[in-house]
C-alpha cells in the first residue's frame with residue numbers, strides 16, 4: 001500500500017464527473033427520487049415532501065457500498081475544499097457560527113466542544129463517533145450508518161483536521177451487524193482511494209479510522225463509559241474531573257460526537273453556515289431525525305427542521321394514530337425522556353421547548369401512544385430498562401431506580417398505597433441530583449412526566465385499583481353482558497377450564513375467581529356493533 | 537455441571553484464534569476485540585480460552601472475567617443447537633406450563649437457563665409469547681408449538697434430537 005499514488009484533487013473531481021451520469025441514470029430508472037435543478041436528488045412521495053433531509057439526504061438514493069456514488073453527490077468535496085483552503089481555526093470558527101448542536105441527546109454545541117480540544121496541546125488527539133444507539137425503538141443512527149456511511153467518515157475527518165487528531169474510532173453496537181459490515185467496506189474503500197489514511201490529497205494531513213464494537217451495554221453510550229470500553233475495560237462512566245476534550249481516551253484530548261452530528265458536518269461546509277442557520281430555530285439550527293414509531297399510521301424515520309410542531313410530525317407526516325384510536329401521548333427521548341400529553345401537541349420540537357415541558361429531545365426516539373396505553377405501565381417499562389442497564393457504580397442510580405421500580409410494580413399490580421406518588425417524586429429528585437452520569441440523572445424523567453401529566457391514572461391505580469386504559473391485567477375484569485348470543489366461541493377459546501360457562505344460545509358467565517384476564521374471550525366475541533364481552 | 541472444552545475438536549479454531557490474538561495484541565484496548573472474536577468463534581467464552589487470553593495479553597483472569605461479565609453479549613456456557621423457550625406467562629402457567637417445563641427439564645436433565653452437555657439443547661423460559669389462546673405454548677428455535685402436553689413434549693424433543 002505504501003507506494004500507492006496519492007489521490008489528487010483532479011482525480012477526485014474526475015471521479016465525480018464520470019460517475020454522476022451513472023448515478024443519475026440509476027435514479028431515473030428506479031423512479032423513487034427526483035433530480036432537482038440545483039443538482040440535489042430527493043426521494044419523492046408525500047411522506048418525504050414534508051421533510052427536510054440533511055443527515056438522511058443520501059439515504060435511499062446512493063449505494064452505500066460504492067464510494068463513487070457518495071462522491072457523485074459531492075461527497076468528500078467539503079473535506080477536500082477544507083484541506084486546501086481553510087485552517088483549523090477557521091473550521092472551528094465556522095462550526096461555532098453554525099451552532100450545530102449534538103444530536104446524541106444533550107445538544108451541546110459541537111463547535112465549542114471541538115474548540116476545547118483544538119486549544120489543548122497534546123501529542124495525540126482522538127475523534128470518536130458514538131454509534132452505540134441504545135434507545136430501544138430508535139434507529140436513526142443505524143439508518144445513516146447503513147445507507148450513508150461515508151458522510152460519517154467525512155464528518156470525522158473534518159473534525160480531525162480541525163482539532164488536530166489523526167486517529168478516529170467508531171464505536172458501534174454489536175446488534176447492528178449490517179452497519180458494521182458497511183462501515184468496514186466504506187473505510188476500506190476510502191483508504192484504498194486515499195481519502196482516508198496518510199497524506200490525504202497530498203496535503204500532509206493524515207487520518208485513520210478504526211471500528212470498535214460494543215457488546216450489549218446501554219451505559220456504554222455515555223461518553224466516558226464508551227471510552228472505558230474502547231480501552232478494554234468494564235464500561236463504567238468516569239467521575240468527571242476532566243473534560244474528555246482535554247483528557248479522554250488514554251488520557252488524550254478526545255472528541256465524541258454522535259453519528260447524526262457527524263453526518264451534518266460535511267453538508268454545513270458544502271452549503272455554508274448561513275444556509276444551515278436558515279433552517280430550524282435560532283437556538284437549535286438545522287434539522288433532527290426522529291424515529292416515529294408506536295401506534296402511528298406511517299411509522300418510519302422523519303427528518304424535519306428543528307422547531308417543527310409535534311402535531312405536524314405526528315399528524316401531517318405520521319398520518320395520526322392507528323385504527324382511529326384517540327391520541328394520548330408521545331414519548332420522546334427514550335429511557336431518559338418523558339411523555340408529552342395531548343394538550344401539548346403543538347409544542348415545537350427543539351431542545352429548549354421539550355426541556356421546558358419536562359421531556360428531552362434525546363437522540364430522536366418518538367413513540368406514539370393511544371388511549372389503550374397505560375402511562376403508569378409505560379413508566380414501569382422504562383424503569384425496568386434502567387434498572388437492568390444501570391452499571392452499578394453509583395448508589396443513587398443503582399439502589400434508587402430499583403426502589404422506584406418496586407413501587408411502580410406494586411402500583412400496577414394493585415398494591416399501590418397512599419403516599420407512593422410523593423415517595424417517587426422524592427426519590428426522583430435525589431436520583432436526578434446525586435447520580436454520577438446521565439443514565440441516573442435522567443432515569444426518573446419517564447416517571448416524573450407521567451406523574452405530572454397523568455396523575456389521575458396513578459391515582460386510579462392506587463385508590464380505586466383500576467387501570468383506566470384497561471391494560472394492567474391484575475386491575476381489569478372481563479364481563480359478559482346481556483348482548484351475549486350464546487355462540488360458545490368464548491368458552492371454547494378460553495384457556496382456563498371451567499372459567500366461562502353457559503349453554504348454547506344462552507348468556508355465558510365468566511368465573512372471576514379463575515379468570516386469568518388473558519382477553520381471549522374479548523378478542524373472539526363476534527357480537528356487533530358492541531361486543532358482549534366488556535373490559536372494566 | 538461443567539462443559540468440557542474439547543481442545544482436539546476445536547484445534548483449528550484455537551489456531552485461528554491464536555493468530556487473531558497475535559495480530560491484535562499490540563493494539564491498545566485489545567481485550568474487547570479479542571473477547572468478541574472468542575465469543576464469535578466458539579459461541580461462548582470457554583475457561584481455557586480465557587486463560588489463553590490472560591497469558592497472551594498478560595491480563596489477570598479476574599480482570600478478564602470482570603470485563604466479560606459486564607457485557608451481556610458474552611456467555612460462559614455454550615448455547616445448544618436447539619433452543620427451547622417455554623412460555624411461563626399467565627395463560628400458559630395455569631394450563632400447566634410449569635409442569636411442561638419440569639417435564640422438559642427432567643427429560644434433558646438440565647434446568648432452565650442452561651444447556652445439555654452434548655450441546656443439543658438449551659432451555660429458556662419466557663414471559664408470554666402472545667399466543668395465549670393456544671396455551672401452553674413452547675417455542676423451539678423459530679417454531680411455535682401450541683397446546684403442548686407432556687406426551688407431545690417427549691415427541692418434540694425426540695424429533696429435534698434426531699434433527700428435523
Ligand SMILES: Cc1cc2nc3c(=O)[nH]c(=O)nc-3n(C[C@H](O)[C@H](O)[C@H](O)COP(=O)(O)O)c2cc1C
Nearest residue numbers: 102103104132133134221222223257258261438439
Ligand atoms: C446512558 C447514556 C446513554 C447514551 N447513549 C448514547 C448513544 O447511544 N448514542 C449517542 O450518540 N449518545 C449517547 N449518549 C450521549 C453521549 O454521552 C454524548 O453526549 C454524545 O455522544 C455526544 O455527542 P453529540 O454532542 O454529537 O450529541 C448517552 C448518554 C448517556 C448518559
Ligand code: FES
Nearest residue numbers: 623625628665667
Ligand atoms: S401466556 Fe403464554 S403465550 Fe401468552
